[in-house]
Structures are given as structure tokens and as C-alpha cells.
């Protein structure tokens with residue numbers, strides 16, 4: 001493996017992209033919580049933005065899509081709903097666009113693109129998180145197709161998703177197999193975890209108990225070759241699922257600049273202290289680095305690359321930057337930061353981003369492998 005030339009990059013935002021971004025900022029400002037929020041995203045076409053128009057989507061590039069999500073975050077839309085929208089669009093729908101057969105795309109994409117069907121990823125198990133190859137869930141034969149069996153955990157939008165990208169294995173095969181499993185009586189979501197942040201993402205365990213699977217419509221990629229499909233799903237997620245955070249971080253940075261210019265201590269505005277201004281400069285540095293890596297990863301996927309390296313770099317940088325910037329924004333406000341529950345919500349929301357779609361350790365291993373280490 002050789003690391004691709006990371007300097008080869010070419011994206012720019014035209015007026016139409018900028019207009020959509022601005023519209024998404026407005027949408028993000030008013031986005032309701034919960035299912036109503038997902039319905040509102042469907043209404044404005046976000047849930048199918050990069051899906052080809054021939055399948056009912058917006059036909060936009062992933063770079064445009066990232067900019068739209070950045071706008072939603074800038075407007076202040078709930079991170080949990082945007083995470084769930086990202087699982088739907090990047091975790092499930094885009095892999096289908098990339099590797100689904102023509103018949104599968106016709107079957108699933110129009111509903112997914114319009115948001116009448118919302119999907120998510122059901123991969124993680126008690127003994128298979130970072131090491132997804134350890135998945136024990138199965139896709140077994142039945143008279144009329146397959147049945148999905150297994151216990152999944154930390155599934156986003158668990159009790160609301162209509163279809164799951166199920167990662168399992170065929171009993172006769174060593175490799176993983178990915179299949180689209182529709183919600184049925186054989187699928188039950190447990191109680192949502194009492195997570196401290198991202199509550200609107202509805203994280204919960206999901207049990208698949210003989211859930212019917214139609215292999216013609218559901219088998220994604222080849223049986224036994226599901227690791228490649230899962231990696232593709234993760235590449236889309238890693239590149240784009242946190243793009244909305246760029247917007248929340250921009251709003252946070254603007255507020256930090258404003259606060260530092262206004263807050264006076266001992267007759268001096270705190271911005272005149274280099275320790276304060278440099279802290280804010282570092283927030284900007286982290287945000288811009290994460291932003292460039294995110295758009296680069298989106299651009300790379302737009303070109304049809306597998307983009308594993310740029311996606312890992314983007315997700316790793318952005319997730320860590322969001323935590324570091326949230327801490328710096330809090331430090332800046334002194335006691336004011338400690339006055340309300342907002343601090344807990346903010347920190348736990350961004351911390352969640354360091355875990356899903358690959359922890360920093362897992363992403364560092366991917367980067368190291370690309371470097372030949």
C-alpha cells in the first residue's frame with residue numbers, strides 16, 4: 001500500500017452550493033428534535049442529496065452534501081438527529097449507490113432518497129466493535145430466503161429505522177456478509193441507552209430474531225465479501241458523518257471571538273491577553289485543518305476512490321478537533337461555562353464523535369497501514 005498524494009485536491013464552492021449552504025443554516029435553526037427533525041430533513045431533500053436524480057435524489061456531489069451538512073450544524077440543528085441522518089445517508093444509502101445492483105437500487109433508493117424509508121447500520125456487537133471481523137451475527141438459509149439472527153448494540157435510530165445494513169456471516173463462509181434487513185416482527189430494539197449526549201440519535205441495542213431477508217434485494221456485494229462493503233460504508237461515514245460539526249465549530253469559534261472581545265477583566269478585554277487570543281487561534285487552526293480534510297475526503301469519494309486514507313484522516317482530525325475546541329471554548333468562558341448543563345451536553349455530544357465510525361486508535365492504525373507500517 002502506498003499513501004496517495006495528499007496534495008492533489010480540487011474543490012471550490014459555486015453560488016448554487018453556497019445558496020444551499022445558507023438555506024441549510026436556516027433549516028438547521030428551526031429543525032425540530034426527534035422524528036419531526038428527520039421528517040424535516042427529508043422534506044428539504046437532505047436525506048437523498050447525493051443520490052442520483054434517476055433514483056429520486058438530488059444528484060449532488062458529496063462535496064456539496066458536506067457543505068449542506070456544515071450549514072445544518074451552523075444553524076444549530078441537533079447533533080443526534082444529524083448523526084442519524086448521516087448513518088442513513090452515508091452508512092447505508094451511499095454504499096448501495098456504489099455497489100448495489102441496478103435492481104436493488106431501483107428497489108431501495110427512491111424510498112431512501114425521499115426519506116420515506118430511513119436506514120441505519122447494525123454492525124457493532126458486544127464482542128465486535130473496533131474489530132468488526134469478530135461479528136457473530138448470522139444470515140442463515142430458510143425456505144423462502146434467509147433469516148437474520150444476532151444481537152447488535154449501539155445502533156443509531158434503532159427503534160425508528162425501517163431498514164438496517166446488517167453485518168453478519170453465512171454459516172458456511174469465513175468472511176462477513178452485508179445485507180439490507182427490513183424492520184419486521186423479527187427485529188426488536190431494546191431500551192435506548194442512558195447516554196449523556198446525542199440522545200436524539202436513539203442509540204439502542206437491536207435483536208434480530210429470525211428476521212426475513214430477501215437475498216436478491218438485500219445481499220449487498222458478494223456473500224463472504226462483506227468486509228469490503230462495510231469498509232466502504234465506513235469510508236462514507238468517516239468522510240461525512242461529522243461534516244455538520246464543522247458548522248457547530250464555526251458558530252462556537254465566532255462566539256469565542258465575540259466573547260473574548262467583549263469580556264473585560266481588571267479593566268482589560270481578555271482578547272488582549274496572548275494566552276486567550278492564541279487559544280482561539282488554535283481553535284481556528286483545528287477547525288480549518290478538519291474542514292480541509294473533510295472536503296478532501298468528500299472530493300476523493302466523488303472521484304470514485306475508495307478513500308480509506310483521506311476518510312480516516314478526516315474523521316480522526318475532526319472528531320478530536322471538536323473535543324479540543326469544545327474544551328477551549330469552555331475554558332474561555334471561565335465560571336460562566338460551568339453555570340449550566342449546556343457544558344455537559346456539549347462535551348458529551350462531541351465525545352460521542354470520537355467513538356462511532358472508528359475510534360482514533362482504529363483510524364491511526366489505518367493511517368499507519370497506508371504508510372506501510
Ligand SMILES: Cc1cc2nc3c(=O)[nH]c(=O)nc-3n(C[C@H](O)[C@H](O)[C@H](O)COP(=O)(O)OP(=O)(O)OC[C@H]3O[C@@H](n4cnc5c(N)ncnc54)[C@H](O)[C@@H]3O)c2cc1C
Nearest residue numbers: 121122123124129130154155156352355356357359361362
Ligand atoms: C454515538 C455513537 C453512535 C454509534 N452508532 C452506531 C451505529 O449506528 N451502528 C453500529 O453498528 N455501531 C454504532 N456505534 C458503535 C461504535 O461503532 C463502537 O462503539 C466502536 O466501533 C467501538 O467499539 P466498542 O465500543 O466495542 O469498543 P472496543 O472495540 O471494545 O474498544 C475499546 C478501546 O480499545 C481500543 N481498541 C480496540 N481495538 C483496538 C485495536 N485493534 N487497536 C488499537 N486500539 C484498539 C479502542 O480504540 C477503544 O479505545 C456507535 C457508537 C457511538 C458512541
